[in-house]
Amino acid sequence: MIAALLVLLAAAAPAEATEDSYSEPATAAPSPLRVNGYIDVGFAKAQGNGTSFPANDLRTPADYGVDAFAPAVNSRGDAASTDSSGRFTNGFLPRSAGIGGNGSFLINTVDFDVRYLPPGAPLLIFARAQLVPRFGAGSDTRVVVEQAFGRLTPFSNHELALFLGKFDSVFGIEYLDNEANLRTGVTPSLIARYTTGQSIGGKAFYRRQIPSLWMAVSANIAATNQGTLTETLQPAEASLTGVPVVSGRFGVELNLRFIEVKLGASGMYGPRNDQRESGVKQRMWGFDARVVLGGLAVSAELIDIDQDAGGFDKIDGLGPQTIASGFAARGGYVQAAYSLTLGGGAFRKLTGYGRYGRRHAQFEAFTPITVDRITAGLRLDLWESLALKGEVLVNRELAGTPSVPNNIITSSAVYSW
Amino acid sequence: MRTPSPAPRPTCLALLLAATLGSACGEGAAEPPGRAYSLLALAGASRNVLPAAITLRGAPLTLLSPPYASAAATQAPDTDGLTVFAGFADARPAAYVTTELWDQFPRVWAQPVYQLVTAIDPLAGPTPLAGALPIFSVRPGSGFYSPFWTIEYVVVPAGYAGTMTSLAEVMSAGFAIVPGPNVYRSIAPAGLGLARTAGNTPLRPLTFDPLVNRLPQQGWLEGAQVAYLEWGQGRFNIDDHRVVQETVLFQFALRGKDGTPVLLELPRVSGTGPFRSPRAVNAPGGVPQFGALSHEYAAVLATRAGDPLPGIFVPKAMSALRDRIAASAGAALVPMPGQVAEDTPERDQFILRVALDGACFAAGDFPSGCTWLDTQANIESNLPNTAFVDTGRFSANALLLFDGAAL
Numbered sequence: 116m117i118a119a120l121l122v123l124l125a126a127a128a129p130a131e132a133t134e135d136s137y138s139e140p141a142t143a144a145p146s147p148l149r150v151n152g153y154i155d156v157g158f159a160k161a162q163g164n165g166t167s168f169p170a171n172d173l174r175t176p177a178d179y180g181v182d183a184f185a186p187a188v189n190s191r192g193d194a195a196s197t198d199s200s201g202r203f204t205n206g207f208l209p210r211s212a213g214i215g216g217n218g219s220f221l222i223n224t225v226d227f228d229v230r231y232l233p234p235g236a237p238l239l240i241f242a243r244a245q246l247v248p249r250f251g252a253g254s255d256t257r258v259v260v261e262q263a264f265g266r267l268t269p270f271s272n273h274e275l276a277l278f279l280g281k282f283d284s285v286f287g288i289e290y291l292d293n294e295a296n297l298r299t300g301v302t303p304s305l306i307a308r309y310t311t312g313q314s315i316g317g318k319a320f321y322r323r324q325i326p327s328l329w330m331a332v333s334a335n336i337a338a339t340n341q342g343t344l345t346e347t348l349q350p351a352e353a354s355l356t357g358v359p360v361v362s363g364r365f366g367v368e369l370n371l372r373f374i375e376v377k378l379g380a381s382g383m384y385g386p387r388n389d390q391r392e393s394g395v396k397q398r399m400w401g402f403d404a405r406v407v408l409g410g411l412a413v414s415a416e417l418i419d420i421d422q423d424a425g426g427f428d429k430i431d432g433l434g435p436q437t438i439a440s441g442f443a444a445r446g447g448y449v450q451a452a453y454s455l456t457l458g459g460g461a462f463r464k465l466t467g468y469g470r471y472g473r474r475h476a477q478f479e480a481f482t483p484i485t486v487d488r489i490t491a492g493l494r495l496d497l498w499e500s501l502a503l504k505g506e507v508l509v510n511r512e513l514a515g516t517p518s519v520p521n522n523i524i525t526s527s528a529v530y531s532w
Numbered sequence: 533m534r535t536p537s538p539a540p541r542p543t544c545l546a547l548l549l550a551a552t553l554g555s556a557c558g559e560g561a562a563e564p565p566g567r568a569y570s571l572l573a574l575a576g577a578s579r580n581v582l583p584a585a586i587t588l589r590g591a592p593l594t595l596l597s598p599p600y601a602s603a604a605a606t607q608a609p610d611t612d613g614l615t616v617f618a619g620f621a622d623a624r625p626a627a628y629v630t631t632e633l634w635d636q637f638p639r640v641w642a643q644p645v646y647q648l649v650t651a652i653d654p655l656a657g658p659t660p661l662a663g664a665l666p667i668f669s670v671r672p673g674s675g676f677y678s679p680f681w682t683i684e685y686v687v688v689p690a691g692y693a694g695t696m697t698s699l700a701e702v703m704s705a706g707f708a709i710v711p712g713p714n715v716y717r718s719i720a721p722a723g724l725g726l727a728r729t730a731g732n733t734p735l736r737p738l739t740f741d742p743l744v745n746r747l748p749q750q751g752w753l754e755g756a757q758v759a760y761l762e763w764g765q766g767r768f769n770i771d772d773h774r775v776v777q778e779t780v781l782f783q784f785a786l787r788g789k790d791g792t793p794v795l796l797e798l799p800r801v802s803g804t805g806p807f808r809s810p811r812a813v814n815a816p817g818g819v820p821q822f823g824a825l826s827h828e829y830a831a832v833l834a835t836r837a838g839d840p841l842p843g844i845f846v847p848k849a850m851s852a853l854r855d856r857i858a859a860s861a862g863a864a865l866v867p868m869p870g871q872v873a874e875d876t877p878e879r880d881q882f883i884l885r886v887a888l889d890g891a892c893f894a895a896g897d898f899p900s901g902c903t904w905l906d907t908q909a910n911i912e913s914n915l916p917n918t919a920f921v922d923t924g925r926f927s928a929n930a931l932l933l934f935d936g937a938a939l
Contacts, residue, residue, distance in 0.1 A: 171709045173644040173684065174669050174699070175676055175774050203641065203773045427566025427637050427675070437639065438566060438675035480674030482699055482754055517703030 147232040153531040154225050155295035159188035160218035163520035165195030167510070168202070172517065176205035179440070179478045182486045184209045185510040186521040187302040189223040190295040191247070192311075192345065195523065206389070206429060206436035207478075209308070209347055213250040222248050223527065224295060239266040261313055278318040281351065284343040285318060285335040285364050286310045286381040287416050288403045296531045299412075300492045301506040302523075304448040305472040306418050307345070309399060310381075314339035314351040316359055329370050336363035341388035342397060346432040349388040355430065356393040360385030364403075375407040381418075390425040390439040397422040410454040417447035424479055440481075446474035450490075466494040484515035502529045565636040570672030571679070571718040571761075574633065575612065585630045587613045587727040595737035596729070599852035605729050613727030614761075616932060618737040618884070620906040621802040621823055622813050625881050627736035627743060627933035628802075628823070629726065631718040631763070632679055634926040640778075640825055642714065642770045643670045645681040645751075646702045650690045652710055658685050661692060666751040668758065669699045672719050679719070679928050680768055680776045680825065683712035697752040714770065716763040716824055716930060722748055724761065726932075736933050738799070738883045743932045744939065763930035764939060766816070768824040778926065780807040781826035782911050784833055784886055785921075786861060793830035793921050796861050798844065798884050802826065802929070803908030807920070810908040820934050830921040831911055833865070833886070842905070843867045843890015845882045848874060857884070870894035888914050 167181040174180050177199040186195045189212070197204075197211040212221055225246040232239055243262040249255035264280025284290040290311040292298040303311060316339030324331045341349040342360040362383040369376040383399040386392070401418035425439030452468035470490040477483035492506030508523040569578045574585050587593055587607040595618065596605040607613050614629040634640055648664035670677045686696070687708045696702050702709075726734040726746050734743040748759040769777045780803035785793035802823040805811035814821045833842045844866050846854045858866045867890040873879065882899055885906055892902035905911045912920075932939055 169703055171684075172699075172703055173682065173774070175641040175643060179676070180699075201772060203775075424675075425566070438637075440675060478674070480671035480677055482669075515700050517700070 147234055149228075149230045151228040151230070151532060152226040153294070153296040153529050155190065155223040155527055155529050157189050157221040157223045157301070157525060157527045158218065159195060159212065159214065159221060159523060159525035161186050161188070161195035161214070161216050162522045163216055164198070165212075165215040165217075165521075166198060167512075167519050167521045168199050169517045169519050173202075174481070175203050176207075176437075177202035178204040178207040179481045180484060181516050181519070182305070182474065182476070182484065182510075182512075183207065184305070184308055185486060185488065185508075186523050187508065188212050188214070188523060188525045189221065189527065190293070190298050190301060190303065191223060192303045192307055193223070193249075205438065205440070206431045206433050207348070208433060209345075210247075211249070211251075211255060213255060219250075222246075226294065226296075237268045237271070239268075240264075241266065274320075274322040274324070276320045278320070278337075279316075281313055281315045282318055282337075283313055284311055284362070285320075285337045286343040286362050286383055286399070287364065287401050287418065288377075288379065288405060288414060289416060290343075295527060295529045296502065299450075299452050299466060299468050299494060300470070300490065301504050301525050301527045302490065302508060304416070304450075304470065305474040305486065305488055306416065306444075306446045306448065308348060309345075309418055309420050309444070310343050310401065310416075312341070312343050312345040312349070312351065314341050314343070314360075316340055331368050331370070333366040333368070334363065335366075337361070342383045342385060342399070348431055350430070350432045351388075355388050355391045356386040356395075358386050358393040360388065360397075373408065375405070377403075377405040379403045383420075387422055387425060387439060389431040389436075390428050392425055392428075395423045395425040395439065410456070411451065412454070413449070413451045415447065415449040417445075419443075419445040441479035442477070444474060444476035446472065446476075448472035461497050462495065463498065464494075464496040466496075468492055468494065482515045485513040486516070487511050487513055500531045502531075503527075504529070566675065567635045568637060568675045568677065569633040569635075570677055571631045571720045571724075572672045574631075575721045575724060582630065582633060584615055586724070587615050589613075593727055593729065596735060596740075599850065599856050600737055601740075607727055608730040610730075611723050611725050612721075613725055613734075615727045616734050616736060616743065618739070618799040619802060620799055620885065621820065621931065621934055622804060623904065623906045623910075624935050625736065625739055625741070625933065626802065626823075626931055627741065628929040628931050630927050630929050631720075631761070632928035636924045637675070637926055640678045640680065640776045640926055640928075641676055642678060642680040642682050642768075642774045642776050643668075643676065644684045645669065645715065645717065646684050646686050646696075646699070646709070647712070648688050648692070648696065649685045650688060650692065652685055652687060658712065661688060664696075665757070666717075666760075667696060667699060667702060668719065668751055668753040668760075671753060677719075678776065678825075679716055679763070680770070681715050681717055682770070682774070683715050683765075685710040685712050697755045699754070713765045714768055715765045716767040716928075717751075717760045718763065718928070718930075719751075719753070719758050720748060720761045722759040724748060724759075734932070739880050741933055741936075742938060763824075764819060766819055766821055767931070769821055776825045778806050778825050778827040779803050779822045780805070780908055781823075781828045781927065781929070782831040782905075782908075783828060783923075784905075785830040787832050787834055793832050794860075795830060796833075796844075797857070798886065800828075801831075801906055801908070801911060802931075803911075805908065807922075808912060810912065815934065818935060818937050819939060820931060823929060823931050826927045826929050828923045828925045828927060830923055831905070831915055832919040832921065833861075834916065834919055840889035840891065841865065841867075843887045843893055845869065845873070845885050845887065845893060847879060847883065850883070853883075865890065867891065867893050870896070870898065872896050873898040 287310045318337040322333035338359040340354040364381040366379040381401045399420040403416040405414040422442040424441035429436035429439040450470040454466040473487040489509040505526045593605040646667040648661040649658040651659045728734040782801040788794040888903040
């Protein structure tokens with residue numbers, strides 16, 4: 116019963132399931148040791164050559180004047196391709212599925228979660244390892260330790276949790292959807308690259324219920340090697356500056372009988388962890404909101420990020436680069452999803468969803484670009500262990516960069532155990 | 533986004549020398565790696581990085597005044613000027629201006645600049661659209677900006693009346709784009725030209741060869757007009773990743789008490805290829821395709837017991853210059869020339885040129901009897917390995933005189 120409830124919560128309103136960023140396993144068992152996971156199998160087809168690189172833009176680096184993240188094909192945010200046809204790039208790229216413009220099946224993620232609850236101790240130990248097979252082998256095929264932490268809840272009568280290890284971001288709300296089995300749709304938003312990265316460090320989560328007002332307030336504060344950017348943009352495994360990045364979110368939630376409203380404000384500040392000078396800072400703020408009314412879930416997020424210019428020592432998750440250029444971006448999205456509960460047979464729930472996102476960004480001294488994306492899709496939950504998703508992404512270049520054919524049709528079958 | 537302010541370079545004799553011959557001081561820098569200085573920066577907020585690069589209006593033209601010349605000269609009162617430095621390139625007197633700097637930058641890239649044309653004839657070349665200005669693609673301020681561009685011809689219909697003033701408009705217009713030659717252009721402050729006295733052409737110091745003046749031109753950048761100085765086409769080469777090929781630039785130095793090089797106020801020597809990789813001189817039509825992007829090295833005139841003592845050639849009549857050089861390099865490195873040297877017709881072409889053995893200045897077979905350290909090959913083959921110190925600096929240097937011809 117609890118397991119089914121968790122599955123339904125994950126499908127209908129994923130953000131509701133794991134406010135502390137730990138993805139609750141989909142099954143319940145009395146054993147203190149539990150192993151869960153999922154397999155995400157996809158099929159995707161991109162327009163053009165699967166990238167956002169225009170043929171005639173010869174500027175260097177090639178990834179400064181386009182949105183290379185736009186043609187995403189899966190929940191990881193991998194692009195159909197990042198092949199710049201030999202043109203120099205400087206590490207502002209997602210991982211690549213390597214499928215170019217061809218329709219292709221993909222094993223997006225093979226996920227293993229291990230959770231251990233030591234008997235008699237207010238402790239949870241959790242590790243999430245993922246296999247990510249990719250065409251082209253080399254560095255693209257990886258084993259990823261996405262999370263590995265211990266969570267201490269020292270007080271039984273206070274909702275305080277202390278984390279140490281590698282864990283999800285605390286910025287905004289989209290990190291709650293990181294995993295394919297939790298995400299309503301297939302692909303992340305245009306701003307997910309800034310807010311959904313995992314990092315290593317310490318974190319404290321506290322929530323205080325105010326029953327008389329049917330509300331709660333929460334704080335989620337982290338000090339980590341890097342901030343909340345995804346791993347290709349800033350490596351998490353080591354602090355390159357010796358100074359941690361502080362990030363956090365303060366939230367207010369109102370839980371009435373027919374409607375839930377959750378609001379949050381987030382911030383991040385600290386040195387850029389894609390270079391080695393502690394004085395080269397990055398700062399980001401954001402706001403988020405969620406409303407759940409019956410089967411309708413609406414969420415929105417807005418962010419603004421600013422990174423100082425550094426020197427010629429950039430290194431990110433894709434390897435050594437060149438210049439740590441100054442960078443600024445702002446963007447956001449609005450997503451609406453409506454779920455129909457179908458019953459207790461094979462067909463459990465059908466969810467239709469749509470999202471509009473927009474992003475404006477500029478590398479120092481380069482032409483600013485503005486892009487947007489319209490996302491629409493359907494999700495069908497079968498039994499307790501299978502979600503089928505289909506999604507269309509319409510990417511548009513609005514200003515500063517030529518229009519390129521980079522729309523996407525993608526799908527995903529997520530098997531959970 | 534915030535761009536860090538330039539860190540001051542270390543105090544050393546080079547700062548004094550920079551006031552005369554544009555020396556660099558690259559040792560012991562304690563700043564973060566990677567700083568780029570465009571011409572806009574060198575003329576503005578980062579002027580302290582290489583103050584000798586620009587002579588302010590009405591200021592003394594140091595290299596055209598005593599002790600380098602017989603009479604004082606001042607910069608024209610109506611404009612600032614890029615200081616013209618004397619140098620040597622492939623054993624010949626050269627003149628150049630320094631337009632951009634990169635400290636701790638291992639590479640410099642070329643960017644595209646777009647030019648509207650109505651046709652491209654295989655023999656006659658492109659037909660420019662009347663009134664169309666070049667459209668630059670990257671602003672100074674980015675570490676990826678450089679004055680090295682590849683011209684991309686945008687072929688528009690004859691009589692095209694539209695306007696394109698930004699890269700985005702070029703990309704969106706959908707016209708055919710045809711690659712053209714490389715061109716060296718510095719986006720510059722409006723009104724900046726070459727250093728010269730009022731009403732006169734610029735001159736090479738020491739030999740006073742007349743040079744071709746440059747006037748600012750107009751181009752487009754992100755919809756706004758910008759001024760730029762044109763230094764010419766075909767001055768450099770790039771590789772497949774648009775990295776500009778570098779050429780070594782030697783600055784003579786002595787070893788300081790702490791072992792670090794102390795740069796001397798002598799004309800610098802441009803090589804023809806990267807350090808330890810000299811190439812055959814490539815100068816089609818008299819325009820050298822080397823020397824635009826220089827990787828600066830100090831070449832220490834270290835001597836061991838028994839080795840000949842290098843010499844810096846200064847004619848007898850230029851006693852004040854001799855005293856100035858002797859004050860920094862030591863009198864032993866400035867031997868008195870013999871009569872043959874004094875009577876040599878091309879004597880002035882050797883002023884401040886360095887010979888491996890200064891004794892040759894008094895010999896009867898001057899200048900052919902000297903081993904001159906005025907080419908990359910001669911410097912690299914005659915000085916020990918320990919003589920060379922990478923300053924970590926790249927500079928963009930526009931050659932204005934090469935092989936006796938003004939460019």
